[in-house]
Amino acid sequence: MASGPRVLLLAERFPPDIGGLARSGARTAGSLVRLGARVDVVAWTRTAQPGALETVQDAGDVSPFAKGVTLHRLGLFGSADLSMQHTLDVLGHLHSRRKYDLVWGHYLYPPGFLAVVFAQSAGLKSILSARGNDVDQLMFPPGDFARLLWTIQRADVLTAASADLGRKMAMLLGRDPGVEVIPNAVDTALFSPGPADAALRERLGIQPGEAVLGFSGELRHKKGLPFLLSALTEVRRVRPACLLVIGEVRARDAEHLVAYRAEHPEDAARIIISGALESPELIAEHLRLCDVYLQPSLWEGMPNALLEAMACARPVIASDAGGIPEAVESGVNGFIVEKALLNHLGQACLDVLGLPEAKRAALGAAARARIEAGFQADAEAAVLSRVLTRAMPRSSA
Incomplete structure (x- = not known):
């Protein structure tokens, strides 16, 4: 008016x-x-x-x-x-x-x-x-x-x-x-559950049988970049997996990737960075590819990307930074790893990936319900x- x-x-x-x-x-x-x-x-x-x-x-x-x-x-x-x-x-x-x-x-x-x-x-x-x-x-x-x-x-x-x-x-x-x-409000019509787009998966170079560990936004130290890298290595010791970064890596934190590539070249080859995406619809399509979404932040307010992943009914693992526990109830609609124990992120990923499909679907449904109830x-x-x-x-x- x-x-x-x-x-x-x-x-x-x-x-x-x-x-x-x-x-x-x-x-x-x-x-x-x-x-x-x-x-x-x-x-x-x-x-x-x-x-x-x-x-x-x-x-x-x-x-x-x-x-x-x-x-x-x-x-x-x-x-x-x-x-x-x-x-x-x-x-x-x-x-x-x-x-x-x-x-x-x-x-x-x-x-x-x-x-x-x-x-x-x-x-x-x-x-x-x-x-x-x-x-x-x-x-x-x-x-x-x-x-x-x-x-x-x-x-x-x-x-x-x-x-x-x-x-x-x-x-x-x-x-x-x-x-x-x-x-934070999530558009639950845009960020919604759905099947993974097989064509998008192929375009990104995700290999058949690979588990997709996801992160969305600008990846940097405060978002837990070192813990994501170590988690990828730990998961890949047990099963094929890739890390899908839906967004970009902040330029001044790229040195972490350089050091990681030197020490773990085969694992580093399985880091897929989408680059900046033009629309929320594209972000949602990428989120639906994730078998587990990771938010191992060291400091936070209330991360939009985590809420969007939950709205897409993705199983999530997050730290207890900032307001994250106000959205994620560990064992009910996702899992919390304490900031002081983020070196266990890889094992947490293996635990979630090893859950029966019905249990993972129930976690995703509960995550979606939490967003519908409090973040619209x-x-x-x-x-x-x-x-x-x-x-x-x-x-x-």
């Missing part, structure tokens, strides 16, 4: 960037539009010239989740301080033309910090959204604890992707600020509506 608040959402990543953070930003922005808000997103990019501002009038062109959102992509400078100072100038320019009511920071730093700084300077309300390991990154060296505390103290409303993140922010503040937990758009929309009302009590949204 036209009378809804005008919201400026700052995001570090936004489609066509890959990964759960980008998808959750698009989903949040699109959901706010459906609640009647008028939403502009400012997101950084390295594909534009430094300082250049590019505008997409309807971000539905880059993500089906963000229909009706106006997207402004801002080229990064080589240094963070220059980029942040220039971003504040750009936000001031956009506000002079668009007249925002509310600033939303999607991830604590840098977008959350800049959102609160700009909101305070412009006399606007601010909402802060903790999404992943952003609290942990800033709490401990070399993170900036003072900036973290300043940011969460001055935001008008705090939100988080999991109850675990909400508890951490309350602990830092020394009080209960009423953190709103916004559950209706649950997300209800909390977002409450958040808007808290930030702007007189808002018609």
Whole structure:
């Protein structure tokens, strides 16, 4: 509705960037539009010239989740301080033309910090959204604890992707600020059970009889990259298997793969990397190929990729990082391996792959049911509506 608040959402990543953070930003922005808000997103990019501002009038062109959102992509400078100072100038320019009511920071730093700084300077309300390991990154060296505390103290409303993140922010503040937990929403029509696509399996080079260990997103150290590699080696000692990375490996973590290839060349040859996929439908098709989906994260908020795999009724094995235990009940709809014991991931994979087909199907069905019960758009929309009302009590949204 036209009378809804005008919201400026700052995001570090936004489609066509890959990964759960980008998808959750698009989903949040699109959901706010459906609640009647008028939403502009400012997101950084390295594909534009430094300082250049590019505008997409309807971000539905880059993500089906963000229909009706106006997207402004801002080229990064080589240094963070220059980029942040220039971003504040750009936000001031956009506000002079668009007249925002509310600033939303999607991830604590840098977008959350800049959102609160700009909101305070412009006399606007601010909402802060903790999404992943952003609290942990800033709490401990070399993170900036003072900036973290300043940011969460001055935001008008705090939100988080999991109850675990909400508890951490309350602990830092020394009080209960009423953190709103916004559950990640999965499109269960797109991410749904179904048979594996034999043609896709062949195109990817998955061999007959190979068990497929799956991971989705941008693979890096915090997502458990070393444990995935060691699990692949351990499983392949017992049975044919491959590791399917549905996405990409972060460039600065590629050295792990180089070392692994030198030590385990035959196992490394069975790592299949899809590259960035253009649509959620393609991601779902790849997830359906997985015999077991792995999320051995060291730090997390609430990983979208894990929820999407569960929606596709895949048996999952995950760590107990962050909010993961809020979705995965070990032995019921998946299995949990403690972060301190992730060296046992390979054996856990063998245990799940060795289960009777009926038991694995039951695990997948229970995983799907958990997503349908707690991680759909209706649950997300209800909390977002409450958040808007808290930030702007007189808002018609």
